[in-house]
Amino acid sequence: MALCLRTTLNPLPSHLSPAKTLTQNPLFSPISSFEAKPNARKYPQISLSVKSSQGQHDMRTASLDAMINSGRKEEVFASIKASLHNCLSETNLQSTVPGLKSKTRGKVRDIYDSGEYLVLVTTDRQSAFDRILASIPFKGQVLNETSLWWFNRTQDIVPNAVVSVPDKNVTIAKKCSVFPVEFVVRGFVTGTTETSLWTVYKNGVRNYCGNVLPNGLVKNQKLPANILTPTTKAEDHDIPVTPDEIIERGLMTQAEFDEAREKALRLFECGQVIALEHGLILVDTKYEFGKSSDGSIVLIDEVHTPDSSRYWIANSYVDHFHNGLEPQNVDKEFLRLWFRENCNPYEDKVLPDAPEELVCELAWRYIFLYETITKSRFEMPLTEELIHDRISRNVSSALASLQ
16 A cells, blocks of 8 residues: 655756656547647746655656557446436435435535434535536546545545445545635646636735735746645635634634644645656645544545546646646546636526536546556446445445444
């Protein structure tokens, strides 16, 4: 099991070595229309390197090229298309599983209270702009399995709340007191939402969530150092907040915040190291923490998934950045951009349906990320499988065994 103990990213060199300028990866050429137009602006030089406890590593791209050229994408796309109308968009386990007391419907997860534990069902719902945009085949399974992979590899940094994994879409977790704060960690200035770092930066903000930002940054540029930009957890819209405000409002004690902040930054650095060793850049992410019954701080919800994180393809990032192009991404950013271009996703009461080709592309990217990071083949369920019956049966059995 790969662990992330005392790993560090090298500081940026003052210039870019020609040997490190890598060619464009053809992975996402079908949706090149989402890229920004080139411009003549001169950007700061940038380079990426990674150091781990095993020594210096080059960015590994063989696995990416192998997946692209092996026919795996065509195989996955066929399964995705066959499952477009078989998504897990809603669950009602309280009606079929004995002992479940209530249901809370989140943006992506349906959460059930079983008394001593919480049953978290990760659905295929796709959210952005504080609302549901579409349902993506296999997305819930991908998120659940990606999180579990990362939970297992970050236990040396912070314990997590996972108790059991009875189903591809389900995690059973121990109850804890959840801090009403999301710990958003960023390594680059980018994004399109109202609270994204690039949006607030281009609007003139230079002190964001307690971080003083230098002038002259451009979109998608690497920050001098990773920063924490916490938000309060609101029902409809997360609100950026400073560390001082978190303490003043009584959301966390100073000791709790300091520990969670240190854990979040270590988790992010760990994720950056592993991602870059697999040919990917972990750009930003969010973490949620809670306090268990023994008073210890634990990691909850999800970790380093393409829903909670932004990932870019490493071997084309530098070239795209210097040519004014959007990075090749392995997350939901391109779907966000489509909605921004075709409607007002914050204000329109009814949103247009996401094109099927974009839904399929996003499903593929999520699976691609899982297989690239974990080096494991994603096992897609049979399209005729009765998902709801399977989940109900597996959760019932797991809860009975935990009693």
